[in-house]
Amino acid sequence: xxxxxxxxxxxxxxxxxxxxxxxxxxxxxxxxxxxxxxxxxxxxxxxxxxxxxxxxxxxxxxxxxxxxxxxxxxxxxxxxxxxxxxxxxxxxxxxxxxxxxxxxxxxxxxxxxxxxxxxxxxxxxxxxxxxxxxxxxxxxxxxxxxxxxxxxxxxxxxxxxxxxxxxxxxxxxxxxxxxxxxxxxxxxxxxxxxxxxxxxxxxxxxxxxxxxxxxxxxxxxxxxxxxxxxxxxxxxxxxxxxxxxxxxxxxxxxxxxxxxxxxxxxxxxxxxxxxxxxxxxxxxxxxxxxxxxxxxxxxxxxxxxxxxxxxxxxxxxxxxxxxxxxxxxxxxxxxxxxxxxxxxxxxxxxxxxxxxxxxxxxxxxxxxxxxxxxxxxxxxxxxxxxxxxxxxxxxxxxxxxxxxxxxxxxxxxxxxxxxxxxxxxxxxxxxxxxxxxxxxxxxxxxxxxxxxxxxxxxxxxxxxxxxxxxxxxxxxxxxxxxxxxxxxxxxxxxxxxxxxxxxxxxxxxxxxxxxxxxxxxxxxxxxxxxxxxxxxxxxxxxxxxxxxxxxxxxxxxxxxxxxxxxxxxxxxxxxxxxxxxxxxxxxxxxxxxxxxxxxxxxxxxxxxxxxxxxxxxxxxxxxxxxxxxxxxxxxxxxxxxxxxxxxxxxxxxxxxxxxxxxxxxxxxxxxxxxxxxxxxxxxxxxxxxxxxxxxxxxxxxxxxxxxxxxxxxxxxxxxxxxxxxxxxxxxxxxxxxxxxxxxxxxxxxxxxxxxx
Numbered sequence: 001x002x003x004x005x006x007x008x009x010x011x012x013x014x015x016x017x018x019x020x021x022x023x024x025x026x027x028x029x030x031x032x033x034x035x036x037x038x039x040x041x042x043x044x045x046x047x048x049x050x051x052x053x054x055x056x057x058x059x060x061x062x063x064x065x066x067x068x069x070x071x072x073x074x075x076x077x078x079x080x081x082x083x084x085x086x087x088x089x090x091x092x093x094x095x096x097x098x099x100x101x102x103x104x105x106x107x108x109x110x111x112x113x114x115x116x117x118x119x120x121x122x123x124x125x126x127x128x129x130x131x132x133x134x135x136x137x138x139x140x141x142x143x144x145x146x147x148x149x150x151x152x153x154x155x156x157x158x159x160x161x162x163x164x165x166x167x168x169x170x171x172x173x174x175x176x177x178x179x180x181x182x183x184x185x186x187x188x189x190x191x192x193x194x195x196x197x198x199x200x201x202x203x204x205x206x207x208x209x210x211x212x213x214x215x216x217x218x219x220x221x222x223x224x225x226x227x228x229x230x231x232x233x234x235x236x237x238x239x240x241x242x243x244x245x246x247x248x249x250x251x252x253x254x255x256x257x258x259x260x261x262x263x264x265x266x267x268x269x270x271x272x273x274x275x276x277x278x279x280x281x282x283x284x285x286x287x288x289x290x291x292x293x294x295x296x297x298x299x300x301x302x303x304x305x306x307x308x309x310x311x312x313x314x315x316x317x318x319x320x321x322x323x324x325x326x327x328x329x330x331x332x333x334x335x336x337x338x339x340x341x342x343x344x345x346x347x348x349x350x351x352x353x354x355x356x357x358x359x360x361x362x363x364x365x366x367x368x369x370x371x372x373x374x375x376x377x378x379x380x381x382x383x384x385x386x387x388x389x390x391x392x393x394x395x396x397x398x399x400x401x402x403x404x405x406x407x408x409x410x411x412x413x414x415x416x417x418x419x420x421x422x423x424x425x426x427x428x429x430x431x432x433x434x435x436x437x438x439x440x441x442x443x444x445x446x447x448x449x450x451x452x453x454x455x456x457x458x459x460x461x462x463x464x465x466x467x468x469x470x471x472x473x474x475x476x477x478x479x480x481x482x483x484x485x486x487x488x489x490x491x492x493x494x495x496x497x498x499x500x501x502x503x504x505x506x507x508x509x510x511x512x513x514x515x516x517x518x519x520x521x522x523x524x525x526x527x528x529x530x531x532x533x534x535x536x537x538x539x540x541x542x543x544x545x546x547x548x549x550x551x552x553x554x555x556x557x558x559x560x561x562x563x564x565x566x567x568x569x570x571x572x573x574x575x576x577x578x579x580x581x582x583x584x585x586x587x588x589x590x591x592x593x594x595x596x597x598x599x600x601x602x603x604x605x606x607x608x609x610x611x612x613x614x615x616x617x618x619x620x621x622x623x624x625x626x627x628x629x630x631x632x633x634x635x636x637x638x639x640x641x642x643x644x645x646x647x648x649x650x651x652x653x654x655x656x657x658x659x660x661x662x663x664x665x666x667x668x669x670x671x672x673x674x675x676x677x678x679x680x681x682x683x684x685x686x687x688x689x690x691x692x693x694x695x696x697x698x699x700x701x702x703x704x705x706x707x708x709x710x711x712x713x714x715x716x717x718x719x720x721x722x723x724x725x726x727x728x729x730x731x732x733x734x735x736x737x738x739x740x741x742x743x744x745x746x747x748x749x750x751x752x753x754x755x756x
Contacts, residue, residue: 032323033320033324034320035065035231035233035234036233036234037064037227037230038236039068039069039223040070040072040074040076040077041073041238041240041241042073042196042197042215042216042221042240043072043073043241044072045072045291045294046240046289046291046298047072047075048292048295048302049238049240049282049284050238051086051090051093052282052299052302052304052305052306053302053305054080054086055299056307057236060310060314060317062236063167063329065167066227066231067167067169069169069170069196069223070172070216070220070222070223071196071197071215071216071217072197073171073238074192074193074196075197076089078169078189079152080167081162082153082167082189083331090299092152104387105143106378107557109555109557110379110512111383113554114443114509116559120558120560121417122415122416122429122756123416123418123754124417125413125414127409127413128412128413129410141204142194143388143390145194146388147377147390150392151370153189153190154335154370155334156332157393157395160188161186162192166332169185170227171192173192173196174214174217174218174219176205176213176214177211181216181219181223182208182216184196188392188394196213198214217265218264219264221241221265221269222241225272225275234277235275236276237276238282238302240302241265241269278309278313278316282302282304283304284298284301337369338393338400339365340365340366342364342399343362343364345404348406350411356380358466358467359379359380359383360379361376373391380404380406385408385409386409387407387408388405389407390404390405391403392405414430416430417430417756418725419451419754420750421649421750421752422645422749423661424451424452427449427450428449429447429753430450431445431446432446432447441462442462443460453649454480455477456478457478458476458477459474470506471506472504473519477501477503478499479499479651480499481496481497481642481650481662482494483495483665484531493531494529495530496527497525497528498525498528499523500523502521504519506518506519513553513554513555514551514553515551515553516550517550518548519547519548519549519550520546520548521547522543524542525541526539526541527540537583538583539581539583540581540583540597541579541580541582542579542580544577544578545575546574546576547573548571548572549571551569554568556612560722560727561683561720563614564613566611566612568610569607569609570607571607573603573604574603575602575603575639576601577601580597599638602632603631604628604629604639605627605628605629606627606641608627608654609623609626611623612677619679620676621675622676622677624672624673625671626672628641628666628669641653641665641667642661643659643695644660644661644663644664645662646731646733646749647755649661656691656712656714657689658715658734658735659742663742664712664742665697666695666696668694668695670694670695671693672691672692673691674689674690674691675687675688675690683721683722684719685718685721687720688715689716690716691714692711692713692714693712695712696710697710712742713738715736716731718730725752726752726754727754728753729750730748730749731748732747733746
């Protein structure tokens with residue numbers, strides 16, 4: 001390849017010399033002005049070096065007449081072809097949130113309330129179709145990169161022949177069925193760029209006619225021939241892809257796999273190279289294909305490589321300009337607002353066009369800005385019904401047609417995760433959901449945690465209106481928990497609590513982030529002594545009937561390590577005991593059975609909120625108030641809150657720094673916490689929290705009112721990391737004011753994995 005570089009440099013000098021003499025043919029026939037093509041290779045993040053080359057070309061006075069590109073080269077080349085300047089592209093790449101752009105994520109606040117807990121909150125999600133589990137065709141469907149490309153290429157949405165762009169453009173994909181290059185020179189520009197960069201096993205392939213299109217870098221990473229076919233006379237080629245490796249370079253498994261994957265592409269690039277007149281190869285050996293966050297450094301390397309040949313580039317520009325000025329490209333006007341005369345839907349099988357457009361929220365013959373259009377796409381994607389939602393625009397005469405391209409999720413999905421914490425121990429979490437079973441517009445879901453303290457829930461949701469904001473929900477859940485009882489700082493008893501809960505409620509969603517409703521419950525509580533020197537009973541069972549109202553808000557930006565937003569819950573409940581049963585009551589009981597355990601109807605109020613208030617991109621203030629009251633003076637054993645640990649572990653939990661899990665059993669709890677959270681990196685943080693509260697513990701066997709209020713306070717320091725297994729948090733806690741009821745010793749809480 002080095003020999004070829006010397007050869008091409010020599011050829012360039014000959015071309016530049018000939019042009020500088022102003023050959024009579026050119027001077028007499030300006031129409032013979034040679035066409036200059038710019039060829040941009042793929043290379044993923046390394047392809048951002050093309051922008052540095054473009055900066056130098058602009059400085060030298062070269063504007064290409066043709067651009068061809070593959071993968072990242074297709075994106076840079078396509079955007080440059082429609083009018084973006086190099087400095088604009090540079091700022092776009094540097095400021096881009098690549099974690100989001102190269103994902104299918106949208107902010108959690110864009111997801112409807114019913115689906116929030118299960119959105120990107122699992123280790124694995126697999127479709128179940130045709131009686132078997134299906135493996136995904138790629139890790140990323142390209143939801144965000146498609147949205148980004150559609151927005152950036154919007155000024156060219158009326159152009160379907162890429163020859164008519166301000167700079168004629170072609171990009172290359174690979175036909176997965178035949179292994180041949182597939183050239184995009186017409187159609188929808190954002191779709192062509194997305195298909196050209198569909199890296200196998202990372203992005204899903206693009207279905208086009210009877211083909212599957214993947215990243216063109218596997219077969220034609222350096223599309224010189226495609227430039228020649230369009231009449232290029234002089235070719236400037238920029239190569240940022242893989243090179244032929246030496247024996248000493250292939251030491252690791254990943255090195256061997258990458259080299260074998262791109263071997264044919266490397267061979268093809270070497271065959272394309274003799275057709276290049278000016279060859280630019282940035283030094284990118286210190287960068288990987290995934291280093292998108294080093295955009296400024298990669299662009300700089302492209303600029304350095306092009307500047308090393310600035311003399312040749314300038315000589316070429318000056319020589320060509322002696323043949324007359326280059327025609328100025330027409331500028332595409334910006335698009336601020338669109339009127340959709342007709343809306344199409346493609347890819348839908350289980351959902352009707354009316355349902356999809358109804359959830360989309362923009363009507364035919366409606367007008368919308370690009371921001372409103374993107375919000376509507378997120379609104380549809382946020383139903384969690386689809387793997388991908390994108391749009392395509394075209395002009396038919398005077399009409400603007402909007403096509404919604406959707407990829408539906410399988411009707412049945414299997415989700416799985418693992419979890420460990422100090423309380424549950426090691427556990428496996430699973431979720432199975434299926435839609436439109438028994439009744440249309442419905443969802444059946446079975447969720448479970450297999451651990452020492454297990455949780456199982458079967459839930460059936462049926463939407464009741466066309467907008468799918470009102471629904472009826474029926475569920476049954478079974479849980480097991482342990483409740484330690486402390487006295488003078490020492491544990492002297494422990495109960496095992498089994499709860500079987502039947503629930504039926506009606507709910508109404510306001511927007512995407514607020515939910516309220518009314519419901520009834522039948523709950524059965526089974527208490528067992530597991531640790532006690534003198535147990536009062538062997539077993540105690542309650543059967544209660546409850547009516548309740550609830551109000552919930554969730555505006556968090558994500559489930560895992562949120563940065564901003566609020567999670568709030570409020571519940572008011574009335575309870576009535578239908579039956580209780582005591583087995584083997586101790587003869588030394590201080591009071592009769594009906595005084596100890598029977599109770600009159602009572603009410604319960606619960607409120608918890610946690611807000612993240614951002615100070616800047618990497619820091620937030622955390623504010624968490626809580627309040628809980630069990631208005632049951634006649635008996636205090638049947639209902640309570642479990643206070644302790646930094647996480648909510650049960651449906652009765654109130655998290656509290658300084659206490660172990662369920663260390664305090666309370667009938668009244670009022671307090672709050674404040675903290676500071678700071679991200680070292682996008683997936684790593686620390687937080688410092690302080691909390692305090694007033695609590696009233698129940699007199700379990702006296703039948704009297706709760707003890708006087710008890711004040712507790714504590715501190716917590718947490719390290720958090722978002723790993724491939726899910727979020728991991730390690731918290732050190734210390735109680736600082738306990739009235740002597742809790743030992744003043746350092747304690748910790750560890751949790752690893754997802755919760756849903």
